[in-house]
Amino acid sequence: KAGVTQTPRYLIKTRGQQVTLSCSPISGHRSVSWYQQTPGQGLQFLFEYFSETQRNKGNFPGRFSGRQFSNSRSEMNVSTLELGDSALYLCASSGTGKGNTEAFFGQGTRLTVV
Amino acid sequence: SQKIEQNPEALNIQEGKTATLTCNYTNYSPAYLQWYRQDPGRGPVFLLLIRENEKEKRKERLKVTFDTTLKQSLFHITASQPADSATYLCALDPNQAGTALIFGKGTTLSVSS
Numbered sequence: 004k005a006g007v008t009q010t011p012r013y014l015i016k017t018r019g020q021q022v023t024l025s026c027s028p029i030s031g032h033r034s035v036s037w038y039q040q041t042p043g044q045g046l047q048f049l050f051e052y053f054s055e056t057q058r059n060k061g062n063f064p065g066r067f068s069g070r071q072f073s074n075s076r077s078e079m080n081v082s083t084l085e086l087g088d089s090a091l092y093l094c095a096s097s098g099t100g101k102g103n104t105e106a107f108f109g110q111g112t113r114l115t116v117v
Numbered sequence: 118s119q120k121i122e123q124n125p126e127a128l129n130i131q132e133g134k135t136a137t138l139t140c141n142y143t144n145y146s147p148a149y150l151q152w153y154r155q156d157p158g159r160g161p162v163f164l165l166l167i168r169e170n171e172k173e174k175r176k177e178r179l180k181v182t183f184d185t186t187l188k189q190s191l192f193h194i195t196a197s198q199p200a201d202s203a204t205y206l207c208a209l210d211p212n213q214a215g216t217a218l219i220f221g222k223g224t225t226l227s228v229s230s
Contacts, residue, residue, distance in 0.1 A: 045222035059217040097215035106215040108160030
């Protein structure tokens with residue numbers, strides 16, 4: 004079956020702009036988690052959506068937000084971009100219920116803020 | 118808060134040797150711990166999961182051990198190959214569901230022939 008798909012793969016934005024990233028999970032997966040990866044901080048959890056509801060949230064400012072649609076596709080939005088938001092943004096989908104513990108990651112969206 | 122630390126940051130070994138990577142964590146129980154591999158420019162790929170009641174897990178040339186008293190997991194690659202060169206990440210799995218994972222910063226392994 005198809006893997007996790009993230010679009011776009013690369014993005015260049017200017018400080019102060021906003022950006023929307025998209026993630027299509029593996030068919031049948033209802034949980035989507037978003038992560039930010041930078042050389043200094045590593046992979047950090049942003050938030051998780053399950054059945055269109057935010058279920059878990061990491062320690063990021065309110066400029067970072069997300070949503071999930073009824074088909075489980077998810078988007079994340081970053082408003083008022085800062086240079087420090089330049090990163091690889093990864094999403095991961097997981098099956099439901101305990102025992103389905105593997106996270107499947109997409110290839111990521113490389114965001115550069117100039 | 119939960120913290121997870123990986124050592125070393127970088128490891129260079131000769132082909133055929135065993136690579137041993139360490140993951141230490143604090144403020145976390147019960148424990149599910151996962152290991153991932155990440156190649157440059159790509160998303161992490163799941164390798165192994167170990168639960169707190171499991172002392173050891175194996176998959177082909179990979180072996181993971183888990184000591185909940187020491188709050189430490191060791192990841193071993195035996196008979197290493199140049200193709201094993203990558204960054205290896207350990208992650209706490211607080212929901213036991215592969216969601217909202219807490220990652221270490223990784224160990225970058227280089228295997229030379």
